[in-house]
Amino acid sequence: EAQVTQNPRYLITVTGKKLTVTCSQNMNHEYMSWYRQDPGLGLRQIYYSMNVEVTDKGDVPEGYKVSRKEKRNFPLILESPSPNQTSLYFCASSSPGTKEEKLFFGSGTQLSVL
């Protein structure tokens, strides 16, 4: 089944404790992206990657890191999480050049930073 898999689904952590949210897709998509969703703000892009070893900042990159060493994986790293990074995070992937370039989303990761 074609899917984007994020882990974990829920995560509670404390300020300053490094964490990684994993994302993997099995559709051979070149494009991958991370979004955060906050009430009243919709989804905002954190980082995106057009292909292996190619990453770029989105609208809200501060406090986050990403890497794209393999085509299927695109982990999101919070080196020193802070309470304002409490949010619902989505990983998404797509194949640029297709008619719709539709984004396929993972199930989301609800992160709470205490």
Add this chain to the structure above:
Amino acid sequence: AQKITQTQPGMFVQEKEAVTLDCTYDTSDPSYGLFWYKQPSSGEMIFLIYQGSYDQQNATEGRYSLNFQKARKSANLVISASQLGDSAMYFCAMREGFGYSTLTFGKGTMLLVSP
């Protein structure tokens, strides 16, 4: 200026009635795509419908249709014959250009369908 504007924070509709969710967009790129996603209370993002800027006809997918008015830069989602399961948050989104899959999202509209 916001690229995607959804002016209705919440909408109520009775079961079996039709409902229109508003979305206006702002872009100077002649090539763009417009999307609607549904987010039920379980949290996942479900793709509903897509309209390309060069598409001549309004997109339809089952009970969903997109009322695309290019000159007015609007892309309203019409849900016909609402069902209780349609209760969810709905997001309008835009991709500018092609070969670059980033979507810009609106703030969403919460739809509640009552029996």
